Amino acid sequence: MRTDHKYILDMIEPHSHVLDLGCGDGQLLWLLMKQKNCQATGIEIDEKAIYKCVERGVTVSHGDVDSGLQDYSDQRFDYVILNESLQEILNPEKVIMEALRVGKKVIVGIPNFCSLSARLQIFFLGKVPVTKGLPYTWYNTPNLRFLSIKDFREFCHQRHITIEAECAIGPTSEVHIWPNLLADIAIFLIKR
Amino acid sequence: MSQDQYVQIQSYTFAQPPNELVLKSGGKLGPITLAYETYGKLNRDKSNAILIFHALTGDAHAAGLHKDSGTLGWWDPMIGAGKAFDTDKYFVICINCIGGCKGSTGPSSMNPATGKPYGMSFPVITIEDMVQSQKRLMDHLGIKKLLCASGGSMGGLMAMEWAVRFPGTLRSAILIATNYKHTAQQIALHEAARQAIMSDPNWNQGDYYGKAVPAQGMAVSRMIGHITYMSERSMEEKFGRKLQGKERVGYDFSHDFEVQNYLHYRGASFVQRFDANSYLYISKALDYFDLSEDTDLLTVFKGVQTKFLVITFTSDWLYPSYQSKDVVKAMKANDIDVSFIEINTTYGHDSFLVEIDGQSRLVKSFLENIK
Numbered sequence: 001m002r003t004d005h006k007y008i009l010d011m012i013e014p015h016s017h018v019l020d021l022g023c024g025d026g027q028l029l030w031l032l033m034k035q036k037n038c039q040a041t042g043i044e045i046d047e048k049a050i051y052k053c054v055e056r057g058v059t060v061s062h063g064d065v066d067s068g069l070q071d072y073s074d075q076r077f078d079y080v081i082l083n084e085s086l087q088e089i090l091n092p093e094k095v096i097m098e099a100l101r102v103g104k105k106v107i108v109g110i111p112n113f114c115s116l117s118a119r120l121q122i123f124f125l126g127k128v129p130v131t132k133g134l135p136y137t138w139y140n141t142p143n144l145r146f147l148s149i150k151d152f153r154e155f156c157h158q159r160h161i162t163i164e165a166e167c168a169i170g171p172t173s174e175v176h177i178w179p180n181l182l183a184d185i186a187i188f189l190i191k192r
Numbered sequence: 193m194s195q196d197q198y199v200q201i202q203s204y205t206f207a208q209p210p211n212e213l214v215l216k217s218g219g220k221l222g223p224i225t226l227a228y229e230t231y232g233k234l235n236r237d238k239s240n241a242i243l244i245f246h247a248l249t250g251d252a253h254a255a256g257l258h259k260d261s262g263t264l265g266w267w268d269p270m271i272g273a274g275k276a277f278d279t280d281k282y283f284v285i286c287i288n289c290i291g292g293c294k295g296s297t298g299p300s301s302m303n304p305a306t307g308k309p310y311g312m313s314f315p316v317i318t319i320e321d322m323v324q325s326q327k328r329l330m331d332h333l334g335i336k337k338l339l340c341a342s343g344g345s346m347g348g349l350m351a352m353e354w355a356v357r358f359p360g361t362l363r364s365a366i367l368i369a370t371n372y373k374h375t376a377q378q379i380a381l382h383e384a385a386r387q388a389i390m391s392d393p394n395w396n397q398g399d400y401y402g403k404a405v406p407a408q409g410m411a412v413s414r415m416i417g418h419i420t421y422m423s424e425r426s427m428e429e430k431f432g433r434k435l436q437g438k439e440r441v442g443y444d445f446s447h448d449f450e451v452q453n454y455l456h457y458r459g460a461s462f463v464q465r466f467d468a469n470s471y472l473y474i475s476k477a478l479d480y481f482d483l484s485e486d487t488d489l490l491t492v493f494k495g496v497q498t499k500f501l502v503i504t505f506t507s508d509w510l511y512p513s514y515q516s517k518d519v520v521k522a523m524k525a526n527d528i529d530v531s532f533i534e535i536n537t538t539y540g541h542d543s544f545l546v547e548i549d550g551q552s553r554l555v556k557s558f559l560e561n562i563k
Binding site: 047050051053054055056057059060061062063071072073076 | 501517520521524525527529530531532533534535536550553554557558560561
């Protein structure tokens with residue numbers, strides 16, 4: 001199981017209604033259905049991934065994350081997941097606010113663009129970093145937004161969004177000290 | 193192919209006067225005969241039945257081979273042993289709609305009151321009336337709850353109508369290339385096709401049975417239809433500017449281009465297989481359909497428990513994706529379990545008949561996950 005999936009799974013109560021924005025082939029939702037008896041719904045832009053989702057019995061809608069949330073009523077889901085998709089979204093602020101409207105809690109997984117290796121590459125090489133967690137070069141990256149763990153905390157603070165739990169993950173395991181320097185990704189559990 | 197693999201048409205007659213079916217228009221129709229075919233076996237608790245709805249000029253022969261004519265069903269790649277609608281598991285039923293001309297009561301049927309074909313004295317029917325009559329057949333077969341109802345184009349309208357009208361009787365529905373109401377463009381295209389038939393002198397106010405049929409009008413109506421079923425891209429890929437049996441254009445009004453020949457061929461074969469009045473009546477039923485006519489679409493789906501799979505095609509300009517997206521939106525607002533996919537194809541509206549791989553994968557796994 002993917003490390004981030006393991007931590008997300010731990011954050012979710014059994015029998016919850018979960019919406020995964022940018023759910024890919026439905027792997028995480030399938031795990032939530034199998035292991036936590038959750039009711040799983042996904043939104044995904046890639047047609048090929050939709051077939052996989054349907055094969056897994058995951059309810060899925062073909063569409064983009066930016067416009068996919070408006071169809072749902074307030075507090076419709078127990079959890080809305082935005083894992084590894086926030087950085088590819090055109091309007092992340094609007095999507096997070098919409099996610100907090102349709103979901104009682106929101107789980108946000110972000111890549112940390114200010115990890116140590118990234119900082120070293122910028123400082124010593126004078127180049128935009130290419131790391132294991134951020135494998136793209138400037139001309140082929142799907143990422144539209146570049147943020148760090150600190151940036152996301154600040155965003156939440158400014159908008160009075162409560163961070164209920166936070167988990168920073170490094171190359172091998174959870175990072176407890178200096179996460180903004182040592183972690184590759186972070187997962188936040190937030191609510192209004 | 194072995195003997196038992198041939199399929200046979202069956203029929204059920206009901207609504208004998210004075211207990212005619214009361215139609216949406218206020219008119220009455222009876223007796224009604226429905227022609228239908230079944231594939232696979234109904235299980236003991238009658239829980240594996242799937243109803244397939246045909247499109248405008250379709251019929252009950254959805255799958256398998258007819259012994260006499262040797263024709264394959266119109267959705268044969270999708271229905272059969274091991275196929276998407278797997279007849280090893282499911283009992284699949286397809287019914288010719290009322291107003292049709294392939295065994296079910298329609299304008300070409302004998303009116304028992306006069307001993308002559310109904311013609312234009314046939315009452316105007318609606319999608320709602322078709323579904324009502326189909327429910328009567330399900331009651332007759334003792335099927336209280338369908339595992340699934342599915343269809344493309346007009347078939348999708350019927351599946352949607354069924355889900356809304358009989359909410360407790362449908363566990364799932366697969367809506368393909370369809371809409372919840374006919375738009376101005378869809379009505380306009382039908383009107384052009386109807387006028388082609390009605391302006392043919394042989395149409396004779398619908399009274400042509402036993403005489404020359406309005407062949408020219410029907411052919412033109414079918415040409416219009418076929419253009420709307422394809423896409424600009426699929427026509428370009430299939431025909432381009434290829435010439436028909438000649439090296440150079442003739443500078444006359446003969447068939448220069450292959451696409452002309454194709455349309456003429458389609459038009460001529462339509463005359464052989466369909467009834468002009470049926471086309472008028474069924475196309476009108478489509479135009480009248482509006483699931484939201486009495487209220488908004490959001491309210492329409494209130495209380496519906498059916499699980500949906502909605503499929504559209506990128507190149508379908510006759511029933512464009514946004515129309516289905518409106519349906520999906522209304523379902524989501526009602527907390528209905530709905531999956532939606534827009535399949536990337538070039539085949540246009542016809543995709544639901546010819547794009548088999550993607551649809552098969554989706555339908556197969558969707559059905560396997562119906563609890």
